Amino acid sequence: MQKWNLIIDVAKCENCHNCTLSSKDEHEGNDFPGYAAAQPRHGAEWIKIKRRVRGEGTMVEANYQPTMCNHCDDAPCLAAGVDGAVRKRDDGIVIIDPDKAKGRKDLVETCPYNAIHWNEELQLPQVWIFDAHLLDQGWKAPRCQQSCPTKAIEAVKITDGQMNARVAREKLRVLRPEFEAKPRVYYKNLHLMDTEFLGGSVQCRINDQIECIEGAEVKLLRDNCELAKVMTDVFGDFKFDGLEPGSKDYTLKVSHPSYGSASVTADLPNSRYIDNILLEP
């Protein structure tokens, strides 16, 4: 049985909001009986983009993560809506029935991802429906994918076996697996949202001038264990990514065959940019 999955690459999301806007374009002012009642114009982003800014100084990043209903296979909302208020389609899509779920504010609380929106005016819990109504008419993909300029969003209809293979191959992750809800929305490069980096700039005093040092080797160590190794770029910059938030006691060992070496220790309450690592002979 082929089922729908959504794969989102955080590294490709540029915060343009075409996905969010296309969802509103599709649903605001439009009722699709059996699928969804109209989405409010403001306030309820069925697709919502989260921003995470990391770093300091001149090594700063902003990463963006589109979020929406995860269409979980073991969704708590499904369990709470067994009476027909919530149903799981054969193709994997979860639908909160716009008639039967009326008044069911309790469903909002069931979602561990806070992806269910309460429509106060209609007294209705609502989610992004994967554009099931369009897929049923023969559309090839949901609108968020079509509108996405970088194709950071990709919908695939494949078997769970094929999907699992892809998850392993591309190192995809779901949000908060510990909820055991079995989401059908997967993320690539999610480390940009939930880990820290340690970066810096390597310099040397040459002829009484500070210069950026390209081609210095930088080793990241903890407990005398080498975790990773990179070379500095033309600005003397380097970066180690994917480090655990709040992790401590890192050592950076920097060396260059002509300009000497340096050693720096660092803790990571947050991502860091150490912009003045000076090599000494």
Add this chain to the structure above:
Amino acid sequence: MIQMKRTLLKGILYGTTLAIRQGLKSNPPAIKQAGNTDCIAQIMLKDTSIGRYYVFKDGRMVETKSGLYAGQPQVSLVFQDVDTALGFLSLNADYHSIVHDAKNFKAAVLGDSKLSVWFMQLMNLIVAGNPQMGTPMPDGSTRFTTNTNGGPMFVYVKDDKILRMTPIDFDDEDAQSWTIEARGKKFTPLRQGVINPHAQGLKSTVYSDKRILYPMKRVDFDPNGERNPQNRGKSGYERISWEEATDIVANEIKRQKKVHGPGAIAMAFGSHHQWGNVGYYLSALLRFGNMIGFTRVVPNPDSWEGWYWGATHHFGNSMRVGIPGHYGLVEDCLKEAEMIVFWSSDPESTNGYASGLEGTQRRFWAKELGIDFVHIDPNLNATAQLYGGRWIPVKPGTDPALAIAIMNVWVNEGLYDKDYVDGRTTGFEQWKAYLLGEDDGVPKTPEWQEPETGVKAHVVRALARAWGNKKTYLAAGGLGTGFGGACRNATGSQWARNMILMMAMQGWGKPGVNFGNLQAGTPLDHYFYFPGYAEGGISGELNFTACAVNNYQRMPHVLSMNPVKQMIPRQRLADAIVDGKATGYLWDGSSAEAQFAPFQYPMPGYSPVHMIYRYGSSSFGTVANSDRWVDMYRHDSLECVVNQSIWMEGEAHFADIILPACTSFERHDISDWGNSGGYIHHNTDQLNHRTVVFQHKCIEPLGESKSDYQIFTEILNKLGLGAMFTEGCSELDWCKRVFESSDLPKYTSWKKFLKKGYHVIAPPPENLRTPAYFRWFAEDRHKDVPEPLPLPSQWADEAGKGLQTPSGKIEFVATTIQRGDPDNPERPALNRYVPSWEGMRTQELVDKYPLQLITSHSRYTFHTYGDAKDSTINDIADHRVCIDGYYYWILRINPADAKARGLRHHDLVRVHNDRGSVICAIDVSPLMAPGTLKSWESCAEVDLFEDPRFGRVDRGGSLNLLTPQRPQVKNTEGMGSNSCLVEVEKWTYANEELIRA
């Protein structure tokens, strides 16, 4: 022979009666046009020997006979002779003859203007039949097409309601895509037109509570009595009928001419409008303006500024307003470049110009190929966020110092192209002496620039060395080849000039060395003719549009002309009204010299302005120091203000009469995606697929709103000018004339085009691709790219070789400045660094207002067209945030600056200086360099109220209320609005109730 023709004419006239009968029975558009009109129309020869009349009653033809009507017909189409009549009445009328005959009185339309237009448009509809528009969909909806400032779209409509709007996915019938091969990889673009967010939000602007649905009059404006100009912006409105509204406007136009004389009416409009060739401001609006005569409010080159007033003098290209061209550069960059320096360049936000997000995928290709990116900008902008690369934050307005220091390193370390400098440039020895401090004792080293720019000297050296050693593309401004950003501040012209000089030192035009950021220069067809909007559409305006380039030949239409020579520079409109005088410098790309001559308002012989006819958008968000506009609108001398607007926003609140226009989804239009024409020749090279679109009238106009064209027609009917304005055509008829003027009929039929709605123009075969820009210059050959510039007389040496400059080379010391403006310390011929007149060196100001505010082109709205309007765009946190039910404009601030002022994320702040106060919500993040604030210009709202503590305050977000109106350089008209010192402080509502100010 003549007898045969006479018989034929009689036969045709008889045939018209059958066609009209049939049309009014079975052709819905014709039936609708007929309405319940009563009209007696007659077609006749001047010598009265042949004629036929038609009597319409209640929209039906109740009588028609050969011969002349016994009484006075209301409409007469009178032809000089049989041949003329046959030409006009042919099914495939030749507009060359028609227009010629009409202009030379061989054909005349006599009688009531309104009925004349009605009758001619009805006849056209009857000939046109009822072609199928759009594609029927399985769910009973119709899929129409449209074109927008943010790209072409499908529009799904059911029961006269827009269901959805999506990007266009190209199908197998559409022309194939191009492929570029670079470094062993093949790159082909997505088979889709990629759109901007502001396009994806458009449905919500069509169905918006802010729509103006009927004509209105300010309650205390009495055209025959007290006009109360002092209350503009404060008092409310009452609904009036179209009849009353057009009466008031038409009578006021007559009164202005009689009482004050030509020049009394000024037309004011924004730089852009809803996309399309017929309804555009350079089209229908100019035609209307030329019919009534108006004082021109001339725009400054507000996205080009420093390039026009500065850069052009070093290398020419005045007809591109001083920016470089782009041909072939996507391929050259992908194949050759090793690094791209984005300098004040954020194409992910500004997208070059009107080209959706088409360039995005191409920049990912560059990353895939390992091309390094560097971003020089006080903000880690959206482009830097998406692709990464070294961020070099620079203090606003100090960019020229950074550029000069980089060039200093190049000289000191021999990292420039000496052969190129020797052979292709002049004046380098003088420039070199300046860089090294030989002429003023100050070597312009990286250390010299550090306190100025805030960029560490070692970082400058690292950048200079990487740049000097790698084949580098310089992305200067959003388009990569200019536009926006640092060219819009006090030092904007210095910066743009330095960009040219840097490229001159690196061998501009050699493989991998050029301007660009992959935004422009795709291998598309440059020979397929379809007019861009700057070609004037239906305006017939030869002097102030690019109509003369192609449009006038290709689409025969009656020329129009504005006999009022008086002009007001747009940035000085408030001064002109309030102070009664203003000086400006003209935006005229025909030569490098045209910009040097000032012009004055008022101009002898003309009346000062007493009426403003304002059309579309809001100047409060786009014109510098726009707080002055409040005083202007309330000035005694302004007797009447008309605002023709779609939404109740911005300046509409300051009008006496408001005329509700409909959106482009409620009228027909036609256009080529991204094709501006004019000063941005071949702008379509930003696209991956060149796409011509029929912009269907998807739904009926909402409420009583009407298309701009229709509004103009109805006003002009009351001045007896309707037939002249329309040439008897409806907007659909004009679309067809535009279609026929283009190369499109060679590839598709009108019928098919109306149904499918778009046509993709095939890219040329690989061996006919346009060569890389400036390669010909680097190699000292004849020019080999298809841009018709400069004008022939502008070549000093052999035409076609070298540049527009007097030497024909890139000039380090600009001869045209030496000649035209020799003693201007703010624009010396040698591009010395002159610190900003409003920046970190203006200590007295800095003490009061220590933060530098930049207001960039917006990301989520195309100028004012996507903002506010209750649009879904408002929910984007990088655009506006909703706090206590009100959507506030976003202002970005560094955490240190926020902390120093006790401010937290999404606090409301009052941004202020001596020029005014604006309330914004702050976005606190290290994406902003310390000491610098960034927001967007082009806010659509202005929401002024009296704060008992601070006086007049705007909470709409029009930060241009605060920007300086001083030109960036003396003797120019260049905006310097990105040089703006402010302070911010936490703001809460006063206890008193808000009173409109």
